[in-house]
Amino acid sequence: MSFDVAFILSTLPAFLKAVGVTLQVGLIAIATSLLVAVLNAAILVYRTPYLQRLVKLYVELARNTPLLIQLFFVYFALPTLGLKISGFAAAIITLTFLGGAYLTEVLRAGVEAVPVAQLESGRSIGLSEGQLLRHVILPQAGILSLPSLFANFIFLLKETTVVSAVAVPELLYTTKSYIALYYKTYEMLAVLTLICVLLFLPLSLLLSRLERRLQHGQFGS
Amino acid sequence: MNALIEFKGFNKFFGEHQVLKDIDLSVRAGEVVVILGPSGCGKSTLLRCLNGLESAHSGQLRLQGRELLDKATDWREVRQQVGMVFQSYHLFGHMNVIENLLLGPLKVQKRERREAQAQAEALLARVGLLDKRDAYPRQLSGGQQQRIAIVRSLCMNPQVMLFDEVTAALDPEMVKEVLQVIQGLARDGMTLLIVTHEMAFARAVADRIVFMEAGRILEQSPPESFFTNPQTARAQQFLEKFSYVENLPEKLIKELS
Numbered sequence: 001m002s003f004d005v006a007f008i009l010s011t012l013p014a015f016l017k018a019v020g021v022t023l024q025v026g027l028i029a030i031a032t033s034l035l036v037a038v039l040n041a042a043i044l045v046y047r048t049p050y051l052q053r054l055v056k057l058y059v060e061l062a063r064n065t066p067l068l069i070q071l072f073f074v075y076f077a078l079p080t081l082g083l084k085i086s087g088f089a090a091a092i093i094t095l096t097f098l099g100g101a102y103l104t105e106v107l108r109a110g111v112e113a114v115p116v117a118q119l120e121s122g123r124s125i126g127l128s129e130g131q132l133l134r135h136v137i138l139p140q141a142g143i144l145s146l147p148s149l150f151a152n153f154i155f156l157l158k159e160t161t162v163v164s165a166v167a168v169p170e171l172l173y174t175t176k177s178y179i180a181l182y183y184k185t186y187e188m189l190a191v192l193t194l195i196c197v198l199l200f201l202p203l204s205l206l207l208s209r210l211e212r213r214l215q216h217g218q219f220g221s
Numbered sequence: 222m223n224a225l226i227e228f229k230g231f232n233k234f235f236g237e238h239q240v241l242k243d244i245d246l247s248v249r250a251g252e253v254v255v256i257l258g259p260s261g262c263g264k265s266t267l268l269r270c271l272n273g274l275e276s277a278h279s280g281q282l283r284l285q286g287r288e289l290l291d292k293a294t295d296w297r298e299v300r301q302q303v304g305m306v307f308q309s310y311h312l313f314g315h316m317n318v319i320e321n322l323l324l325g326p327l328k329v330q331k332r333e334r335r336e337a338q339a340q341a342e343a344l345l346a347r348v349g350l351l352d353k354r355d356a357y358p359r360q361l362s363g364g365q366q367q368r369i370a371i372v373r374s375l376c377m378n379p380q381v382m383l384f385d386e387v388t389a390a391l392d393p394e395m396v397k398e399v400l401q402v403i404q405g406l407a408r409d410g411m412t413l414l415i416v417t418h419e420m421a422f423a424r425a426v427a428d429r430i431v432f433m434e435a436g437r438i439l440e441q442s443p444p445e446s447f448f449t450n451p452q453t454a455r456a457q458q459f460l461e462k463f464s465y466v467e468n469l470p471e472k473l474i475k476e477l478s
C-alpha cells in the first residue's frame with residue numbers, strides 16, 4: 001500500500017483552514033455555553049421559582065438526546081417551521097444547547113460544593129450576600145469546578161466534528177470531502193488524527209497546568 | 222445594671238424541637254462568661270443566635286440596650302461588633318493569611334488599607350504568627366489556623382467575642398497556644414462568651430460559669446463555687462464525668478498491677 005506524501009502536502013492549506021473553522025466553532029460554542037450556564041446555574045443556586053424547573057427540564061433534555069439528532073433538528077426541522085439558518089449558525093446553536101446543559105451542572109455542583117461553614121464564616125465578619133458571592137463563593141466554586149469545566153471545554157472542541165454533518169467545513173468535513181473526491185482514505189484519516197492530537201493534546205496539557213496554578217492556594221502544588 | 226448583652230425569656234426551636242427554653246442571661250462589659258453543659262444542650266446555638274447565624278422565635282435579646290430580635294436589625298452591623306470564632310476555624314482557603322484578615326476591614330468597614338494592615342500585622346505579631354502573613358491556611362497547623370481565625374475577628378474591633386468550642390478540633394499540644402490567646406484577651410478586659418469542654422481552662426478564665434442542660438440554664442455561679450460546690454444534681458453529675466476521665470490512669474494502673 002502506497003502512502004501519498006505529495007498528495008498530503010497539497011491538502012495542507014485546506015486543512016489549515018479547517019483547523020481555523022474548528023477552533024472558531026469550538027471557541028464560540030464554549031463562550032456561549034458558558035454564558036448560558038452562568039445564567040442557568042444562578043437560577044438553580046438561588047432556587048428561582050418556576051424558572052428552576054424549566055432549567056432542570058432543559059438540562060435533562062439536552063443531556064439525554066444525541067448531539068447529532070439535536071443538530072439535525074436545528075438544521076433540518078426548524079426550517080420547516082420557517083426558521084432557515086446556515087450550517088455554521090446551526091452548529092453554534094446546537095453545541096451551545098448541549099454545552100450549556102453540561103456546564104450548568106458543572107457550575108451548580110461547584111457552588112454547592114462550597115462548604116456552608118465558609119458562608120457562615122463570611123457572614124460572621126459582616127459580609128453582605130453580594131460580597132459573600134464575589135469574594136468567597138465564586139472564587140471557591142471556580143476552583144472546585146475547574147477540572148470538570150476544562151474537561152467539558154475539550155469535549156466541546158472535539159464534538160465540533162459532529163457538525164460536519166451539516167456541511168460546516170471543519171476538520172472532519174474537509175477530510176471526508178478529500179476522501180470522496182480522491183479515495184485517499186488512509187492518508188486523509190492519518191492527517192485528521194495527527195491534527196487532532198496536535199491540536200487537543202497541547203490544549204489539554206495547557207489547561208491542566210493552568211488548573212494546577214489556579215488551585216495552588218487552595219489545595220497545594 | 223448596665224448589661225452589654227441581655228437575653229430575656231429567649232426561645233428557639235429547630236422544627237418542633239425547642240433547643241433554647243426561656244433563657245435569661247445578662248453579660249456586663251468586660252465580663253468573661255463560660256458556658257458549660259453536655260453536648261446538644263444548646264450552648265452553641267445560644268452563641269449563634271447572638272451573631273444572627275440562627276434566628277430566635279420569641280423573647281428578647283439586647284446588645285447595648287438595643288433589641289436585636291427586631292425585624293429592622295441590620296445583622297451586618299451587629300456582626301461587626303460581635304466577633305465569632307468557630308470550632309474548625311473556617312479560614313477562607315483561597316486567600317492567604319493577610320487577605321483573610323483584611324477582607325472584613327476593607328470590604329465591610331471600608332477602612333484604609335494601610336491602617337487596617339498595620340492593625341492586622343500587630344495582632345499577628347501578638348499571637349506569634351507574623352511570619353505566616355503570606356501563608357495559605359492549608360500550610361498552617363490547626364492551632365495556627367485557629368489563632369489566625371481569632372485575629373480575623375479581632376481585626377473588626379468587636380466589642381464581644383464568641384468562642385464556640387474553639388479547641389475541640391485541635392491536638393492537645395495546640396490547645397495551649399489558642400487558650401493563651403483567649404486568656405490574653407480576657408486580661409485585656411474584653412467581653413467574652415466561651416463555649417468549651419476544657420474544664421481547667423473554664424475555671425481559670427471565667428468570671429462566671431453558666432451551666433446549661435436541654436436548652437435551659439440550670440445554674441450560674443462564680444467558677445470556684447461551681448467547680449467545688451455545684452448547686453444542681455445535674456451539674457454535679459456533669460463534673461463527675463470529667464473527673465472520672467481525669468482519674469482514669471490511676472484506676473488502670475491499679476487494675477493492671
